Amino acid sequence: MxxxxxxxxxxxxxxxxxxxxxxxxxxxxxxxxxxxxxxxxxxxxxxxxxxxxxxxxxxxxxxxxxxxxxxxxxxxxLGMDGHKVQLPEIKRQNDLPVVMSLEEVKRLINAPKYLKHRLMIATLYGCGLRSYELCALKLSDVDFDRNTVFVKKQKGKQDRFVPLSKHLARGLQKYIRTEKPVIYLFNSQVTDNGKPLPITVRAIQWVIKENRSKIGTSKKITAHILRHSYATHLLESGLNLLALKDLLGHARIETTLIYLHVSNSGSSKKYSPLDLIYNT
Structure with missing residues (x-):
């Protein structure tokens, strides 16, 4: 089976x-x-x-x-759609999403002791990535000349390029020089045969959980909330929904509308909200 x-x-x-x-x-x-x-x-x-x-x-x-x-x-x-067992319907939660403030995001990014962990959080937020997209991110996906990050299609989503914050770019370049990651932007370990492995979703969850208590908020911050905050901050600063749809990798505009519950307005110029925090 x-x-x-x-x-x-x-x-x-x-x-x-x-x-x-x-x-x-x-x-x-x-x-x-x-x-x-x-x-x-x-x-x-x-x-x-x-x-x-x-x-x-x-x-x-x-x-x-x-x-x-x-x-x-x-x-x-198994072709058992007409199976006699009737499964219950799953009702969608209509709870309002949790969104971090710009100051809370900044405090969370600065909270970890290690540069790698700070950059993991900054990349999640600054590029609007899902956890598994950060895990799969390779060194070759980051273009420092064009200040873009290529996010490969996964889970039926769309390939996309997202803006790379100049502040994040400087941090990543320092990290790459000192840590010397191989293949993946964020490695976890190397196997016995020398093959590098990417970080895991669980490792990302651990980093966020270990540091969210340090920033003085009762919000249960997760990688998904960082992504939602990325989207909300961009909308609030003037990006329109069609441009945001592309940045988030949504196939349909309806998904973006449901995800954000916000009206369509503003500019079509794409950028990273991380630059709003550090004003670069």
């Missing part, structure tokens, strides 16, 4: 992180009953979903959602 799901995700351009989330949740379900999920009846599925919602050690909406989405994926893959 896992092999079929892996092939399907690869063919359809879906992300490895989504595959891992679905596979992990489906594996929990299979271990719970010692039976492959597609062979379970409605009562068994309902009992397990109740267990997920109420008995999980750390109740997690994402775990519950990934279990349902994973079941839908295997039902579709």
């Amino acid at each position: 896992h092999e079929k799901l892996t092939k399907s995700f690869s063919i359809n351009g879906k992300s490895k992180s989504t595959l891992n989330n679905y596979s992990r949740c489906l594996a929990h379900l299979a271990l719970h009953y010692n039976k492959s999920p597609e062979h379970l009846d409605k009562e068994a599925i309902d009992d397990y979903l109740f267990h997920c919602k109420n008995q999980h050690n750390t109740p997690s909406d994402s775990f519950f959602k990934h279990t349902i989405y994973g079941l839908r994926a295997i039902y579709k893959l």
Whole structure:
């Protein structure tokens, strides 16, 4: 089953992180009953979903959602769309997004002890990257002559170029001279055969979590909130939605509208909001 799901995700351009989330949740379900999920009846599925919602050690909406989405994926893959087990609908959260102020972003960037960690946060925000996009970023993707960063298409998104802040460029050049990363802009370790590995999403989460308590805010800052703050700060300073759509790598303008809940106005000139913080 896992092999079929892996092939399907690869063919359809879906992300490895989504595959891992679905596979992990489906594996929990299979271990719970010692039976492959597609062979379970409605009562068994309902009992397990109740267990997920109420008995999980750390109740997690994402775990519950990934279990349902994973079941839908295997039902579709096996031609079981008309399966007698009816899965519950997942309601979208309509909570207002958390946005950091420019001063909070600046304090977070300056909080880490190590230059590498400061630049990881600055690159996430200054280029509006998703966590996995920062992980995949290679040295060759950064063009210091044109002050651009090339973000490769992943998860069905669009290839795009984003502006590289002059302030961030200076920091990255210093980091590259001193740390001498290989292949990836931010390496984690080197394997026994000498192959460099990129940082992981978990490592990014750790860096942010370790430093957000230092900046005097109650906001639960994540990489996603940095990206959302990037988008919001650009809109507030005059960038229009069509230009922002390209910077975020959205395929459809509707995604940008839903993501930001802000009106379309301003200039079409693209730039990095990191320069607003450091006024360069």
